[in-house]
Amino acid sequence: MKxxxxxxxxxxxxxxxxxxxxxxxxxxxEALTAHKNIDLLEKxxxxxxxxxAAIWEESDAKLLCERIKDTDTKVYFGMEGLIKxxxxxxxxxxxxxxxxMIGIEPTVAAIxxxxxxxxxxxxxxxxxxxxxxxxAKKTGINIYxxxxxxxxxxxxxxxxxxxxxxxxxxxxxxFRGYTKEDLQKVTLEDALKHPNWSMGKKITIxxxxxxxxxxxxxxxxxxxxxxxxxxxVVIQKESIIHSMVEFMDNGIIAQLGTPxxxxxxxxxxxxxxxxxxxxxxxxxxxxxxxxFSKPDLDVFEGLKLAMLAGKRGGSAPTVLNAANExxxxxxxxxxxxxxxxxxxxGKALDAHEFTKNPSISDILSLKKWxxxxxxxxxx
Numbered sequence: 001m002k003x004x005x006x007x008x009x010x011x012x013x014x015x016x017x018x019x020x021x022x023x024x025x026x027x028x029x030e031a032l033t034a035h036k037n038i039d040l041l042e043k044x045x046x047x048x049x050x051x052x053a054a055i056w057e058e059s060d061a062k063l064l065c066e067r068i069k070d071t072d073t074k075v076y077f078g079m080e081g082l083i084k085x086x087x088x089x090x091x092x093x094x095x096x097x098x099x100x101m102i103g104i105e106p107t108v109a110a111i112x113x114x115x116x117x118x119x120x121x122x123x124x125x126x127x128x129x130x131x132x133x134x135x136a137k138k139t140g141i142n143i144y145x146x147x148x149x150x151x152x153x154x155x156x157x158x159x160x161x162x163x164x165x166x167x168x169x170x171x172x173x174x175f176r177g178y179t180k181e182d183l184q185k186v187t188l189e190d191a192l193k194h195p196n197w198s199m200g201k202k203i204t205i206x207x208x209x210x211x212x213x214x215x216x217x218x219x220x221x222x223x224x225x226x227x228x229x230x231x232x233v234v235i236q237k238e239s240i241i242h243s244m245v246e247f248m249d250n251g252i253i254a255q256l257g258t259p260x261x262x263x264x265x266x267x268x269x270x271x272x273x274x275x276x277x278x279x280x281x282x283x284x285x286x287x288x289x290x291x292f293s294k295p296d297l298d299v300f301e302g303l304k305l306a307m308l309a310g311k312r313g314g315s316a317p318t319v320l321n322a323a324n325e326x327x328x329x330x331x332x333x334x335x336x337x338x339x340x341x342x343x344x345x346g347k348a349l350d351a352h353e354f355t356k357n358p359s360i361s362d363i364l365s366l367k368k369w370x371x372x373x374x375x376x377x378x379x
Contacts, residue, residue, distance in 0.1 A: 005031035008097035031085035054081025129222030144268035151264030152242035152255035214306020322370035
């Protein structure tokens with residue numbers, strides 16, 4: 001029996017993880033958490049009967065307690081609640097599907113509790129990869145990537161041969177082929193229309209700015225112990241090739257599949273076993289062609305900034321990520337323009353006081369500094 005805890009069960013990855021649970025009768029859900037979707041969390045509790053549930057606000061936790069008082073599920077709130085869910089004794093593996101830097105502390109707690117990690121929260125490695133990966137090695141736990149690209153790389157690895165280069169694919173988002181001038185006219189509604197993937201709002205915007213691909217470069221460098229310079233972004237607009245690995249003889253292995261996040265989720269949960277997901281498959285005859293191109297770093301400045309922050313390391317990726325989180329939230333509220341997102345990231349990176357080897361405490365302080373700094377900038 002596989003026993004799992006899901007941090008962020010009401011989001012896109014969380015709900016698709018529960019789809020996988022429904023397909024398999026040998027999985028038990030031990031904990032569920034949500035940010036604020038109390039109605040969906042209640043439904044999930046009643047369906048999956050977890051030992052522990054958590055929601056961010058104390059007032060929501062009190063309301064949830066009242067609603068589910070006829071169940072045996074214990075309810076917690078805030079960071080304490082996330083950590084309770086991440087460390088619940090009975091769980092074997094924790095799916096970290098919360099959005100943003102809030103995922104760092106519960107991931108560290110889960111690793112210290114010797115839980116395997118199905119990692120969907122890329123911010124954890126972007127900001128704290130220099131802490132997380134050595135800690136995972138020390139405790140002997142496994143980190144299984146859930147991001148489609150990192151799962152693809154993981155599936156392409158050859159234990160007998162080292163990686164020469166990672167070819168990290170990207171769809172290019174809804175604005176592939178746009179000029180700088182075109183991006184000035186982009187609306188929130190435009191940015192939320194991803195051509196291939198169905199995702200949460202934050203990651204959909206990150207895909208549109210291509211900051212997401214920059215974060216994935218940093219994540220991949222930590223996960224697979226590869227230098228930033230040995231990770232190349234390739235636009236693959238159909239989202240059929242999810243990433244590739246090149247070896248010393250210049251041979252390349254690619255992982256292909258439909259754009260369905262249930263595949264990497266299932267692979268992370270049941271590795272090395274592969275299980276049924278759906279009847280949908282790639283039909284190469286109807287597909288006919290696959291298209292490739294290079295990203296335009298002059299147009300997608302967020303990707304360029306992320307690559308530079310990744311190469312610099314230290315505190316730079318944390319400030320990059322914190323600034324992006326802040327700016328995307330403002331864009332989703334229609335308080336700034338689409339092109340303000342990379343502008344604000346660049347301002348924060350230039351202004352911050354660089355730290356070579358930040359601790360978890362330093363990382364959380366940098367997040368607060370970044371948010372306070374950006375609040376003072378007039379757009």
